[in-house]
Amino acid sequence: MAEQEEVVEPLHLELEDREVYLAKIPTALGASWKNVQESELMLGSIKLEKKSVLGRRKGMLTVNPSTLEDDIPTEYRIEISETPLKLKVFSLDGSGRMAIEGTVKNSCTVMAQRNDQYSKMCKQRLIKSMVKTRIVQPLEDLPRVKKARIQFTIEKPDAENEEDDADSKLLDKSDKKIKMSKDELKNLVFHHFEEREYWPLKELNYHCRQPESFLKEVLKEICVYHRKGPNKSCYELKPQYKDGVSSNA
Known part of the structure; x- marks a missing residue:
């Protein structure tokens, strides 16, 4: 039987x-635009500055609130x-027709402008990430833990150091950071x-306000650390975690 070509x-x-x-573009913005039903609806407007010596252009994007x-x-x-990369945009419709829709000449990075509206969104996201789902579990299902007596000995400070110790305790209390869970910190990062x-x-x-060693532990799991090059001493998300930012052509 002849094989079909x-x-x-x-x-x-x-x-x-x-x-x-x-x-x-940010994930939240991309998700909102994907839900837009009207094909003729204007998504927003862009104002661009003149191109710099390095060939870059900066500007502002104002999004249509209805989208x-x-x-x-x-x-x-x-x-x-x-x-510098030669990238092509492909399309495949329902009939199986394949086509190149264009060639990528420029890349555009969209970042949220830091203002009151942005701060409010960050606060709401942080609050949502800290909400934990409560479960009810019968006590008889819990593993039994043996009780043990622990004895602590606290030495009384010298009189001449009492004032310094009191100041130190006040300072530590004021600088104490509330430690998140690892998942909460990952969401924030x-x-x-x-x-x-x-x-x-x-x-x-500075933005996360967590113990530095704890933050480094999380970054080691999800990021790559650049020891040289133009981004020296900086962290970058590993490729498998970069779905936090959506790419659209």
Whole structure:
């Protein structure tokens, strides 16, 4: 019995020379735009500055509020730069027709503008991430734990050091940070990586406000640390975790 030859569909190249942008946008914004039903609805408007000496352009994106859900910000910073990679945009419709829709000439990164609206969204996300699901478990199902007596001996401080010790306790109490769970911290870190691709440890911890050793432990699991190059001493999400930022052409 003769083998059937595989049928290869033609690839349509009429639009190959059309220039397109590769846009990286926050997940929440991309999800809202995917739910827009009206094809003719304007998503937003962009104002661009003049191109810099390095060939980059900065600007502002103002999103149409009617295309957004919940309390997603409407103002975003954008950075446009030429891409050295030769990327093509493919499409495949329901009939099996394959085509190249254009060539990527520029990449565009969209980042939320830090304002009151953005701060409110961050606060709400943090509160949601800290809500834990409560379960009811009968006491007889819990593992039995043997009780043990622990004795502590606390030495009384010298009189001359009592004042210094009191000041030290007050300082420690005021600087004490509330430690999150590992999952809560991961959610917060993922959120900040929606704004930027690269973060130095000190700057990231300024926003997270967690013990530095705890933050480094989490970053070691989900990030790559750059020891040299243009992003030296910065962390970047590992490829498998970069679904926190959606890419659309």
